[in-house]
Amino acid sequence: PPHFPQIPHPNPRNPSLAAADPSADLPAAAEMSRRYDSRTTIFSPEGRLYQVEYAMEAIGNAGSALGILAADGVVLVGEKKVTSKLLQSSRSAEKMYKIDSHLACAVAGIMSDANILINTARLHAQRYALSYQEPIPVEQLVQSLCDTKQGYTQFGGLRPFGVSFLFAGWDKNHGFQLYMSDPSGNYGGWKAAAVGANSQAAQSMLKQDYKDGMTREEAVALALKVLSKTMDSTSLTADKLELAEVFVQPGTGEVQYQVCSPDAMGKLLAKAGLTQPAPEA
């Protein structure tokens, strides 16, 4: 387990009480739940971890991301929250990250937190490859990252990571897989999942329209349709979205991770009948 410094935590309600034990004196019931907010490492009387829940709140305000498992690949779509024209357009993606040649992820939440975890994931994947000379199975990578996230909910007194991930990958044991993980360190394997803003609405829409054995093309169309309905923006333009796919290259049999270029994105939106005229600048 990671080593975290033990930070002595004064009670914010009464600074003179150093590291107050909440189970000691009992204040008025209304104030009671506030006492359990400040530390990640303790349960509330109702059995909840408030800091973890607050982290999930933070993610609920971030740009959404969707993942759909198809028969021949996995599709990840993300909504770019900040699209000011002052923003220097960088080549690299904002929501999608490659972790290894056969693994990628989409993020929703605090980007700086995400960067730390993605670095950790990349290192972990390479260390596995160095030891075993084969690519890391997707679930193992997800599990190790979630173990790290869990550490920040149990010891050290540090806040949890404010990021949810959608991992997409392929390995020889289980083929294409999609996993969703949240700040608590829980993860699950999904056929279709959504994180970020309006994820509940997106998830229920996916539940209705997802069909087993869809192709990647159908999955892309479904993802764009769902996002267009749940996104706040009035017009869906190629520069507000990011699309990435994990699939097997037909010629070489190698697993590929490909991010859709803005032009191809525009064409896909037009094909799905979702383009709307861009607002007058």
Add this chain to the structure above:
Amino acid sequence: MVGKNCFAIASDRRLGVQLQTVATDFQRVFKIHGKLYIGLSGLASDAQTLYQRLVFKHKLYQLREERDMKPETFASLVSSMLYEKRFGPYFCQPIIAGLGQDDEPFICTMDCIGAKELAKDFVVSGTASESLYGACESMYKPNMEPEELFETISQALLSSVDRDCLSGWGGYVLIVTPTEVQERILKGRMD
């Protein structure tokens, strides 16, 4: 060896323990990315481990910088990795060959603790290195096209390993141009 907008890298195929030949298809030239190759002579175990560790570092570099490593940068990386083990070195002598900026060929070699030596024409390593120096020096000429480069490097390799009892059992030659990579196996004196 450097040619005109291309390079060639070649090795023999023997793996032996003193007088015992253990394998005749041993891979000594490894790919880092499409335009960068490293040949590692010396202790086989160290060659394989060093290669695996370089792949580790290069993959992380690729993920972070979103591009392949330039040959010059890679050479510096290998040099520093070798020097890290200054007092317990990898028993390997690497040969690095790649196409750099504007597909300009780049070659270099270093000793087992990372002393880099850049060259414009050819670099050699291994038990037959002295023969190789002689053969390359006499056969090499600058700006050879890929086909002629292939002939030259093959002749230099085969004639040198024939003079060395610990090298041989055929050859493996890679010619890399900006557009394609050609791999060839040579049949020499199988002894």
